[in-house]
Amino acid sequence: xxxxxxxxxxxxxxxxxxxxxxxxxxxxxxxxxxxxxxxxxxxxxxxxxxxxxxxxxxxxxxxxxxxxxxxxxxxxxxxxxxxxxxxxxxxxxxxxxxxxxxxxxxxxxxxxxxxxxxxxxxxxxxxxxxxxxxxxxxxxxxxxxxxxxxxxxxxxxxxxxxxxxxxxxxxxxxxxxxxxxxxxxxxxxxxxxxxxxxxx
Amino acid sequence: xxxxxxxxxxxxxxxxxxxxxxxxxxxxxxxxxxxxxxxxxxxxxxxxxxxxxxxxxxxxxxxxxxxxxxxxxxxxxxxxxxxxxxxxxxxxxxxxxxxxxxxxxxxxxxxxxxxxxxxxxxxxxxxxxxxxxxxxxxxxxxxxxxxxxxxxxxxxxxxxxxxxxxxxxxxxxxxxxxxxxxxxxxxxxxxxxxxxxxxx
Numbered sequence: 292x293x294x295x296x297x298x299x300x301x302x303x304x305x306x307x308x309x310x311x312x313x314x315x316x317x318x319x320x321x322x323x324x325x326x327x328x329x330x331x332x333x334x335x336x337x338x339x340x341x342x343x344x345x346x347x348x349x350x351x352x353x354x355x356x357x358x359x360x361x362x363x364x365x366x367x368x369x370x371x372x373x374x375x376x377x378x379x380x381x382x383x384x385x386x387x388x389x390x391x392x393x394x395x396x397x398x399x400x401x402x403x404x405x406x407x408x409x410x411x412x413x414x415x416x417x418x419x420x421x422x423x424x425x426x427x428x429x430x431x432x433x434x435x436x437x438x439x440x441x442x443x444x445x446x447x448x449x450x451x452x453x454x455x456x457x458x459x460x461x462x463x464x465x466x467x468x469x470x471x472x473x474x475x476x477x478x479x480x481x482x483x484x485x486x487x488x489x490x491x
Numbered sequence: 492x493x494x495x496x497x498x499x500x501x502x503x504x505x506x507x508x509x510x511x512x513x514x515x516x517x518x519x520x521x522x523x524x525x526x527x528x529x530x531x532x533x534x535x536x537x538x539x540x541x542x543x544x545x546x547x548x549x550x551x552x553x554x555x556x557x558x559x560x561x562x563x564x565x566x567x568x569x570x571x572x573x574x575x576x577x578x579x580x581x582x583x584x585x586x587x588x589x590x591x592x593x594x595x596x597x598x599x600x601x602x603x604x605x606x607x608x609x610x611x612x613x614x615x616x617x618x619x620x621x622x623x624x625x626x627x628x629x630x631x632x633x634x635x636x637x638x639x640x641x642x643x644x645x646x647x648x649x650x651x652x653x654x655x656x657x658x659x660x661x662x663x664x665x666x667x668x669x670x671x672x673x674x675x676x677x678x679x680x681x682x683x684x685x686x687x688x689x690x691x
Contacts, residue, residue, distance in 0.1 A: 335603055336603070337603045337604070337605070339571070339608065371539070372572075372573075372575050372579075373572075373573035373574045373575050373577070374573045375572050375573050375575050377573070379572075379600055382599070382600070382602075383600065384596070384599075385595070385596050385598075385599025385600060385602075386599075395585070396584070396585055396596075398585075399582070399584075399585025399586075400579055400582065400583065400585060402582075402585075403535055403536070403537045404537070405537070408539065
């Protein structure tokens with residue numbers, strides 16, 4: 292069975308990619324995470340754009356393992372913050388990966404920002420790097436607005452405070468399949484399906 | 492002696508305006524702060540721009556007191572944060588006016604941002620509202636970059652981490668007169684001098 296490395300330690304992201312591959316009819320491709328391969332020096336996400344970070348991570352993973360590697364960089368872009376937290380989404384509070392601190396800070400920063408100026412979007416760039424093959428970068432956007440308080444327990448990151456367009460539920464209140472169908476990462480990963488079919 | 496209200500409780504800002512008036516040859520104008528006038532309901536700084544906030548504050552002060560009133564709204568715009576903290580500078584950490592928390596958060600957010608992407612500027616909009624007279628809004632910009640750690644004790648806000656262009660000292664290491672000559676608020680307030688001369 293061919294192997295595909297998803298350059299993440301996030302089990303939620305691994306499950307998501309496996310669901311999307313299955314739903315997309317890609318069989319015969321085993322999805323590994325970083326925990327399944329020999330350790331290598333991971334790249335700091337210091338790029339100025341999602342694309343740059345995704346590509347840096349996928350290249351580092353492909354080079355270190357020799358496996359076709361996918362990496363994503365995703366984040367929340369908030370209109371009232373001129374598109375930030377953006378590439379700094381995961382460390383907005385200064386503590387990398389502290390989801391609760393990040394979203395609490397964001398809510399506090401937007402405390403006086405009225406509903407009509409709370410527009411926001413989740414953005415994903417996903418890169419596929421095939422050793423000896425090509426590099427592909429795809430995108431996905433998911434529009435909505437920032438809620439006034441966290442709700443829901445599915446998902447991670449800013450999901451509990453993101454209200455997708457046309458929804459009364461936050462993205463942490465959507466079911467996994469429901470979310471895959473419309474989310475920024477779901478859209479981006481499905482863009483990769485034609486390339487992943489070739490690897491299977 | 493004619494009176495001018497500066498809509499602030501910040502003694503540093505009052506001293507700064509008095510220095511600038513004196514240096515600009517404006518005599519016979521007594522500068523009062525909010526602590527010197529009867530209390531009135533102050534306006535929350537909810538505007539989307541510095542101009543909007545300055546004007547809202549100056550109008551509210553002039554209306555409540557009948558005095559010619561100046562208000563400023565100032566902040567730090569950081570390139571790597573797409574121009575934020577901007578109008579949210581004073582409450583970037585979620586705690587309004589907590590200078591140390593604000594600048595520590597900013598440094599943490601920029602921890603991986605290299606020198607060449609640490610460009611920033613202080614921006615000031617100052618509004619003068621004269622009851623029965625006109626409204627004037629002026630601007631000042633001060634370019635520079637974000638330092639790697641705080642230095643200096645003059646000034647307030649983000650002064651300890653702002654390196655003005657061409658300087659090795661932070662703006663909290665400059666003397667007051669030196670700072671007035673080049674700072675965003677100094678520039679903006681000097682733009683107001685011709686209008687303030689008329690009031691004296």
